[in-house]
Amino acid sequence: MAVFPRRRLAAVALAAATALLVTAGCGGGDEADGDGPVTLTVDVFGQFGYEQLYQQYMAAHPDVKIVERGTGTNLDEYSPKLTQWLAAGRGAGDVVAIEEGLMVEYKANPGNFVNLLDHGAADLKGNFLEWKWNAGLTADGKQLIGLGTDVGGIAICYRKDLFAKAGLPTERDAVSQLWPTWQDYIATGERFVAAKTGASFLDAATNTFNTILLQTAGNTNGYSYYDTSGNLVVDSNPAVRQAWDTTMDMIDSGLSGKYGSWSEEWVSAFKQSKFATIACPAWMTGVIEGNAGPAAKGKWDIAKVPGNGGNWGGSHLAVPKQSKHQAEAIELAKFLTSSKGQIGAFKAKGPLPSSPQALDDVAITGATNAYFSGAPVGTIFGTGAKSLKPVYMGPKNQAVRTEVENAVRTVELGQRNPEQGWTDAVTNAKKAAAK
């Protein structure tokens, strides 16, 4: 029994130390206003490619110090954390990145953010694609929450070596011609599967489903799960059903490797060359390079997406009201989202600019990606970007999308047949929207 008090003491000490650490951790980004240099915290996720730009900005503004948090984190970890900081009224950075799916939720409570229109942002409108600018505006158009960073023009990334093994063409133009439509993509997939290379044709049905949905919606009525008046239309929007049916055909043809997207198995599957194609928004190129590693350099290439265009993802930079250095933070956000800033980010990590000036710049149009066999990424992703039609996202878009994609996954894994899956998708989506 003599062990007990000592252990308890140790436990108390440990708990106290933890509590201290936690409180200290929460206190980050909260500094007293002084005359000395201002420290600006920037919160991002994934790969924004801002390192060089910070150096430039700090050189031009000696009174500003920039600290970045979150590069490499998953969006699924980042979004709840940012939301908690906003709800708690402290903890968020001075400049925060907001992904398009989360933006719609934040628009419902714009009071958490500085209205950039009050700080001269209106003059910048021409620096952004019109729909990207509008995506940062509240419904009444009176508050601008965020300035656009990147857009997610879509292509298909594929493995040349696996295509060669299956007796398919490997040159990107020839590959693009294999699949003018999604049905052709499925037919190509069937040929690939028949060749028994030991790899699947695509990574996960959910990724392809979301791509088809956003593309179809963009080309038709311009909305996916919610119509533009905010009604849930998951069961009545033909775009959703069309994307669903096409995806079911893919699953039925056995094209999917069933690697749940973003899971550890998915990452392993990249490394072990377990699938040949993946739906590839511009920002995905950085993800592929990170997951597949240097060993796969030059084995990947990029072809056109079946169907016509489409946009998946992209972010905005916003300044939370809780920031103690709003003026400086707004200046930094303007700099990072300027056409120069966007070109810098593209060069570093590949996110496609949302500024038409940047998209026309030779730095983008002439850009190639060595990892993807020198593919002209600037033209592949950039050409369609200016003609992209935006897809409206409703207030509970993220929760509804989660339900529908999980239903896709249950069919993919053979837990449900397509009809049961569809019923689940609709029922659960309605339930999620009501929460």
Place this chain on the structure above:
Amino acid sequence: MTVQLDARPPVAPAPGSHRQSSGRLSRLDTRLSPYLYIAPFFLLFAVFGAYPLVYTFWVSLHDWDLLGTDHPFVGAENYTQLLADVDFWHAVVNTLGIFVISTVPQLLAALWLANLLNRGLRARTGWRMAVLVPNVTSTAAVAIVFGVLFGREFGMINWLLDLVGLDPIAWKSDRVASWVAISAMVDWRWTGYNALILLAAMQAIPRDLYEAAAIDGANRVRQFWSITVPLLKPTIIFCVIVATIGGLQLFTEPRLFHSGTNPIRGGPLRESQTVTMYMFENAFAPHYNFGYGSAVAWLLFALIAIVAAVNVLVLRRLGGGPGTKKGAAR
């Protein structure tokens, strides 16, 4: 601890009026000091335990969007909605299922381990420390490693199954299989800890009881069930209650067992989503419905109280006769 608290300094009678005040002070000291000594715990508990508890209840009575500025009062609506929520009950069944699958073998194994460690082994301390090693590893690391071991395609367990000619098991998308995998994680971590607690209690059992039993002709098995287990009952109750609290709040293991998009669901059909995960899913991403999440937290609290009470009742009944009060209070 009790012994120290009871050992009060003798109060000397103060004869002169001059010394009366110092006597009163010393009496005050005697009266209040014990409370002051334990105050830090209760202060910390009030700040980090009681206040959040009450506040959570207050939140659960509101329609509380995490980011919203208005939080309209809705009374018991969150609770009525929750009681009719199939996903909530699904999570309750998952939690209880994982709890039973993990705790029963865990305590039996701990008892067996403790019995082994109680014998005259070489390098006894080494063995005793060794069983605690899994407990000091980080839960997150354990969960991630097990998550990889139990992978569908690249996992080692399925590879081993394949070697002996069995079909691979979908550990992450089959309900019972995922319960078993998560239970394995929990047991790996906690069996040694419980074994040490039981061992400590075993060593307090007087040797002469065993000697007397041996003289009466009882073999080792009989001694174990007729002497060791009944005398360990208070400790077993303690272990069961602690395991109940931990088991019903299970979060890290099942959460990190799943990776990829929205792992908080615990699989596409919520195969291994526990109540705490369901609470998190509602209070934070993707629903940000703090009121509803708080209601889940309170029902979980009720659930733990009920299961703990049932456990104690069952255990007392099993041992025959009423359990000692002293043991239950530990």
